[in-house]
Amino acid sequence: MIKRSDFPILQKKINGRPLVYFDNAATTQKSNFVLKALGDYYRHYNSNVHRGSNPLADAATRRYEAARDIVANFIKAEREEIIFTRGTTEAINLVARTWGEANLKAGDVVILSIAEHHANIVPWLQRQAKQKIKIKYIPLHSDGTWNLAAAKRLLNHPRVKLLAVAQVSNVLGIINPVSELIRLAHRRGIITLVDAAQSVAHLKIDVRRLDCDFLAFSGHKIGGPTGVGVLFGRRKILETMPAFLGGGDMISFVTTKNFGLNDLPYKFEAGTPDIAGVIGLGAACRYLEKLDYQQIARQEKKLTAYFLKKINRLNFVKVLGRASSKLPVFSLILDGLHPHDAADLLGQEGIILRAGHHCAQPLHDFFKTPASLRASLSFYNTTGEIDFFITKLRELQRAWRRL
Amino acid sequence: MDLYAQNIMDHYKNPRHRGPLSDADYQQREINQTCGDDLTVFIKFAGKKIKTITFIGSGCVISQAGISILSEKLVGKTKEQVLAYGFDKIKKIFGIAISDRRYNCAMLGLRAIHKALS
Numbered sequence: 159m160i161k162r163s164d165f166p167i168l169q170k171k172i173n174g175r176p177l178v179y180f181d182n183a184a185t186t187q188k189s190n191f192v193l194k195a196l197g198d199y200y201r202h203y204n205s206n207v208h209r210g211s212n213p214l215a216d217a218a219t220r221r222y223e224a225a226r227d228i229v230a231n232f233i234k235a236e237r238e239e240i241i242f243t244r245g246t247t248e249a250i251n252l253v254a255r256t257w258g259e260a261n262l263k264a265g266d267v268v269i270l271s272i273a274e275h276h277a278n279i280v281p282w283l284q285r286q287a288k289q290k291i292k293i294k295y296i297p298l299h300s301d302g303t304w305n306l307a308a309a310k311r312l313l314n315h316p317r318v319k320l321l322a323v324a325q326v327s328n329v330l331g332i333i334n335p336v337s338e339l340i341r342l343a344h345r346r347g348i349i350t351l352v353d354a355a356q357s358v359a360h361l362k363i364d365v366r367r368l369d370c371d372f373l374a375f376s377g378h379k380i381g382g383p384t385g386v387g388v389l390f391g392r393r394k395i396l397e398t399m400p401a402f403l404g405g406g407d408m409i410s411f412v413t414t415k416n417f418g419l420n421d422l423p424y425k426f427e428a429g430t431p432d433i434a435g436v437i438g439l440g441a442a443c444r445y446l447e448k449l450d451y452q453q454i455a456r457q458e459k460k461l462t463a464y465f466l467k468k469i470n471r472l473n474f475v476k477v478l479g480r481a482s483s484k485l486p487v488f489s490l491i492l493d494g495l496h497p498h499d500a501a502d503l504l505g506q507e508g509i510i511l512r513a514g515h516h517c518a519q520p521l522h523d524f525f526k527t528p529a530s531l532r533a534s535l536s537f538y539n540t541t542g543e544i545d546f547f548i549t550k551l552r553e554l555q556r557a558w559r560r561l
Numbered sequence: 562m563d564l565y566a567q568n569i570m571d572h573y574k575n576p577r578h579r580g581p582l583s584d585a586d587y588q589q590r591e592i593n594q595t596c597g598d599d600l601t602v603f604i605k606f607a608g609k610k611i612k613t614i615t616f617i618g619s620g621c622v623i624s625q626a627g628i629s630i631l632s633e634k635l636v637g638k639t640k641e642q643v644l645a646y647g648f649d650k651i652k653k654i655f656g657i658a659i660s661d662r663r664y665n666c667a668m669l670g671l672r673a674i675h676k677a678l679s
Contacts, residue, residue: 496621528597
């Protein structure tokens with residue numbers, strides 16, 4: 159059962175008003191379950207992993223590696239295929255800097271969509287600058303969905319080496335038909351990367367069923383702590399990839415002249431990892447599984463339908479992206495009201511929203527707007543909160559018009 | 562619902578000196594990357610002192626009202642005086658409390674003017 163009381167921050171007040179947290183696409187709130195896992199590590203068995211032969215190091219290593227098992231099972235991967243990173247951004251950069259550097263040649267093509275987050279654009283632009291690759295973007299229809307016919311044409315280009323796309327847009331909340339493109343890509347020997355930063359909190363992920371080669375997500379967007387994320391990579395591809403960062407843990411031996419690489423997944427985890435973060439991420443995965451994705455989907459479908467019903471009645475609001483296959487993420491354009499002002503003033507009423515381009519400038523350029531006001535909901539939000547938001551938005555617009 | 566202070570809303574709704582200045586001595590465009598505020602300032606001097614400031618662009622209330630206020634308050638100042646202005650001076654000129662989240666909006670106009678003059 160969904161219990162708001164599991165999330166202590168949701169009981170908080172802002173300026174004396176109840177906190178209405180509508181910024182879940184930026185980061186999610188943490189449950190007591192996760193907070194306890196973090197605290198327990200630092201209180202009871204804080205120690206480095208994979209090193210000293212002492213009981214504390216044993217306890218820390220056991221729980222750190224148990225978290226890897228939890229995450230592997232969570233997305234149906236093998237434990238050697240789970241690499242802990244600082245987040246989605248670092249995970250994608252890891253692929254670009256290792257697989258990309260080793261495999262992309264001048265003239266090779268990487269396919270993205272125009273709706274990507276900057277974290278899945280800039281690492282490839284950096285490769286373009288260094289290796290003279292070409293980047294082609296899947297265009298969108300005006301409702302925000304992929305132009306699949308155009309995407310298929312792009313995949314037909316003989317030099318395409320990689321398809322790297324978000325499963326869900328962080329601006330539009332639209333669930334993209336990634337499986338369909340992955341199937342086509344694999345028929346042509348194209349490697350596939352799924353940016354799952356926005357999907358994992360809402361959709362059950364099975365990397366075998368998706369059949370992707372890489373998948374990246376962040377802990378803090380699924381109820382886990384900040385500073386930790388996951389790169390899934392297909393084992394046989396990870397094995398052939400050069401290492402990423404160099405340092406402790408990623409080596410098998412070091413001499414003054416040379417070094418050897420450690421086995422998977424340690425080959426890609428140089429230095430002391432975010433041990434508490436990984437353990438907290440494991441707890442967050444377990445929390446979501448216990449809650450059950452079917453229940454999450456039921457609640458979020460209800461919230462999505464309710465939000466759209468209410469917002470559609472406001473004639474001064476336009477919602478970006480109108481696809482039916484949508485998570486409760488809504489980017490709004492308000493008549494005569496700049497998103498920054500709206501986020502600021504509604505924030506004073508306790509409603510937490512985000513204004514800006516949400517790290518998706520090319521997508522905002524596509525919609526010909528510099529910025530939008532984003533409300534992104536989670537299973538712990540309520541229809542009552544949506545009512546409060548709508549009331550305050552109307553109040554704001556009325557006050558604005560009167561001036 | 563509490564909106565912004567009256568002088569800010571007044572400058573936003575009735576911007577002073579909006580429009581390009583064909584014989585400007587300095588011209589500078591400045592963009593706020595995170596929120597898309599877009600501002601171009603035009604500055605004309607008479608001797609050592611600023612004679613006219615005008616601006617074009619679009620953005621949030623704080624950035625647009627802010628440059629409108631500056632277009633009045635900086636007239637008669639020298640380049641050196643204006644270059645010495647910082648956030649504290651802006652808060653004083655605007656006459657409102659500015660939260661951390663609006664720092665970039667509040668500073669956009671001054672940043673454009675500083676870039677233009679240096």
